[in-house]
Amino acid sequence: MERVAVLYRYWLTRRRSRKWTDRESLERWQDKRVRSHLKRVRRESPFYRELWGDRDDASWRELPVIDKAAMMEHFDTLNTVGVKREKAFATALEAERTRDFTPTIGKVTIGLSSGTTGSRGLFLVSREERLAWAGAVLAKVLPGSIADEHRIAFFLRADSNLYETVGGGRLQFKFYDLLDPLALHLARLRKMKPTLLVAPPSMLRVLAEAQRSGKLRLNPAKIVSVAEALDPLDRAYIEETFGQRLHQVYQCTEGFLGSTCAHGTIHINEDIVCVQKEYIDRDLRKFVPIVTDFSRRTQPIVRYRLNDVLTERETPCPCGSPFLAIESIEGRCDDLFYFPATDGDGWVRVFPDFITRAILAASADITAYRVVQHAPDRLCVYLDVPEPYRPKARDWVKAELARLCERLGCRMPDVEFKDETFMTGNRKLRRVERRFAFEPDPELVR
Template structure:
């Protein structure tokens, strides 16, 4: 099913022609309206008229999250403040918040891209969408909300928190679509069981999960527990919010980037060099239609690759592989690069373990020590101590073989790791405190 047939199935040459037209307009606009970009362009001796082809994108400067913080709050706006009808912002827990502005047209485009995303997953106007993403300055809740309303589906704006009530309302309202973080969906499942609710009595058929990294193993776990189709959605506040890319129900592999609005490239995260199609690196996005706060070559820090092979669903927009992690979330343990998602894959492939875990990094003397705490299921926990110790040793050996790093593994009792009603906190790096 398609929402915007003309745009979603546009031939590649027409799509790239549209991208170039929009890129040229964007470059002209930011050069004359955003002092930050004019300064960057002038430092490179670069003028808007120098951008003549899509391949010239590589000459443009990168934009990073710190640039948004340095220009806090409204320094990157490309329109007068009276034209900005909405402001979102990050929590700012690691410094100043990153502020993002939207014009009325930006909101309309966002709503339509989210409606387009919903349709790609199989959602229709007959569905009841249980939206457990947070509302407020976080873009997740309102992005999903506007998309569902634009499509004509019924939206339940439950937001985060009140997990017991959420489960009850899902059952009573007959919700058919669940939108939340993947880790929170598993918490909802546990809560439903604890309340004596039969999962089969729920009418859920589709889950749209994002806002945190998750593995294919976790997808299968969610689908098995809820008996739904679980699809991955991608977005980031700096670019738009949710609705930048999403999996389609046809393939359920790779997320379609809406290329009529976003120009994408993959770079080497260390050198900034563009990489060929299919190679893995850092995703960089240029906004082609954003009015209030357009961004040129924004470094997402997300690690993925582009899938140029046409999708069976008929959409011509490139897909990106499921995110493998973030370049800035990568742990370096005694010279070895480790992504939390790699550890998660090993844990979820091990019988008797649950998807609830934490990775604790600390420094003992001059050495970095990696400890993994993971919950076991009720059956395993009741086994003999010797059996648990064998399982711990097996995990240590498997992680060493596949990732090349020595770890400590601690199997903990069920329900002992704190659940999150938003993004799960998987990594606790105590080295910063030592």
């Protein structure tokens, strides 16, 4: 029955993609869907019911805006299935520590965001939503038809029941844990020969280097960048290496927000979500998205302000889709760290997301952080922690970093701690940053 549900959502998504030829008809359809969705949310979510009061659903575009802080603060009354924040966090953190991502709470899948903004977010997905998500993703991302044979290699920091849903039948799905050694990944890829390769751009860059050096001979039908901001230099390197266009998926805790069309343009998935634009600079077409996802009931996302900065495409996409076209997704550019190998032979490449996870797993009291690598053996960790918890938080961060280094087989660097205070300025904030030039011999990097 699950496969039937996925296939139905796949068919419905493909059908809808040809349904609208203009913005007006799309927006009229969205308005009806949102109004209907809000009626259910009012009944099932105490938080939204109180927040909205007696405001008219027809004026949903003016409802109060929430953000991650509000969602996490009111998590227990915002979700509609009675899942408590404390239990959800415990379940998600245990899954990350053990690398066993199968546990659920009842029939609800629990996930934990990567904490790009310095704090962790939880997401809840019901069985029905999980199946609908799988069908929509396959419809928008899969090369060719779902009836064809596909071998999907998916690299991410954490697996999930959500992702495993896409497998079955002629779809072979393999999760690649980013914490595993590169040599293991290369061996598995050589054996699998994926037709669809999905990974963060930092990993795609590593795989492209392996392809150029002859350690890989992959010829996937499609390559998709996920989870990190895609730097133009990385894009060019990856595309040149594999001889094809690099596609993107825009997804976060708040939903499956966008994907690229055949022309490589990112389109917001407006058959799933509505995006209102809060312009930062209208002349430059830069805005912050306010998202209303009218497909999720377990953890409703209504008028939710993201921290991302998007740049709207200046001219219509040649594909002709009326869905909002995005020129670029602004975000932190991830830096790779390099630590000396424990055995003294070469270097261990440490992905920024590993550092982020270690910091955020250390203490729930950390409200902001930055980690700067000044040398292979020296880190500076900036933490924003309330005074009573500061000494313990620093100890826990150091312990988490030590565990990470032990797992990866690299030497623990010297760590200096400083207090962090968020300041706006003209320099882009990077939570994880390497501040020294370093280009090790690829043969000496693990």
